Amino acid sequence: MATGFSDSEQARRDHLSKATSLARKVHKDAKEMQEIYRQKQGLSEEFSYDEVDGIPSSGVSKWNELSDEERLRANASAFHSLHCFLGIVLKEQREDLTPEDGEFHEALLSLLAQVETLAESTKQLLLMFGHVPPSNGISSPEQDLTYFKKKLRGYKVLLELSTWALRATRDFTKLQKQSTRITSTMAAPAMRSASRQKNQKKRGGYGR
């Protein structure tokens, strides 16, 4: 049975599928790291983290109305920025905040690698869908923070990373479903005309 996918369409579907799984994993891992970080740094859940600037915020009011391009660009931009911030968080943990905690640094490093892959994946998807990736010229994060502000920022980075990864999971799922729907409606007319031809051949014999 013909699936009706061209090679590029199939490649895109595979990539979408992989990106969805990765986004899902980053959401889960970032959420876990967020809680571990909060406990290690002794932060209260009641804190307002609004004072911490520059970190991309995942909250969006009309998510459903975004175009495919807007979705992918927002994700690509956010993951690139978060990758940058997470790198700084790791550096600050190593040098200042938890210098003895090698295991914690390893876990952060592993998460950092995943975020880098996710950022690349999203950029790749943009290109596959025929869009231009956002320019990565963001101002570098502030380095000279107080000890306490560094603590807060680290938590906020993990918080936003977790929700951005969730948002990306939803975005990619939506794109996957759209792609399935488009391909099945494309295939149907072809099948219909083929069966019509068959029926016509049959009916020909009855002199209709």
Place this chain on the structure above:
Amino acid sequence: MANIVTSACCVVLAAVVVVYAQRRSQQGARIQYEKIGSDVTMQCGTLGSEASVTWKVNGTDVENRREDDGPRLALKQVDLSVNGLYSCFQNPTGELKDQIILRVGNPPKEPIVTCRSNTYPKGFYCSWHLPHPTYIPTEFEVSVRHGLQDLQVQKDPIHKNRCHVKLPEIFSNNKYRVNVTATNALGNASGFLAFDEISIVKPDPPEKVVANPIPGNPRKLEVTWNSPSTWPDVETFPLKYFLRYRPLILDTWQHMELSDSTSYTITDAYAGKEYIIQVAAKDTEIGTWSDWSVAIHATPWIEEPKQIIITTTTEADENETTPSQASPSAKPQVGDTLGSSSAALTLSANLFITCIIVLII
């Protein structure tokens, strides 16, 4: 027929008259709210301290009242039994001077608030209740805050202690804070709940769960269901499902988790046994599992018993070459040679039974 209608009309009319009379007797009566356990003083209108009055509660004289209390009535450490309509009459004319409806109760304690989103990503609803009853009318005010924004709250048309809120945005890390203030004549109290958008997501249970046997398959049951109708967009926010089933005779459940599919075929059912089946739903990424759906019962397909041919032989029959054949519903016949006499026996037995039945009726 006409009599019934007339009687019904009379009953209704009588009821209306009674209610009207009661209302009229309470007209001008004011309500006085007091705390349970407190000492209460009721004042008869604006009469001076020299006045002499008689108090009645719900039409009967008040017991144990001090004579020198003037226009006041004092009640100590009141409980719910003192509730009623108090009337005071000036002595000696017996003129009705005042009426007070005494209602005893408690100020509210901190309301307990719970919130849930079964319509994600559209919105959520919050419910609240008081840990202890107040016994007097109590009103509730609800406010919802999200970051720096105050959100609009809609009261539920049916449930008095419930309200609905639309989600202003999704994927937000700003907490929601729901404040409920309970107020009555004796005081007020506030309770609140703070939560993340995703922690309150819990769909309603799946609907229209149906289990059908599959002809020719004694160990299978085909189960189908629908996503909950309250879940607004199952395409973009797909649900995963959890199926559990067990034969009625056993206590342990079998479990099956399914992604994005609304059907499942059980293939390891015990043949001929009745099963109980339930399904639950959860968003694929966030939140908690729904409650279990209503339990349904089903039994796998059972092969129909084939026609059974029974042949019994007696000593007299042993030389018979043709076996006797009985219809499925008939009792086994005892050989052909005894056929006619056994037929007569059966006929008289039937007549006897019929006579008994007729006698009973």
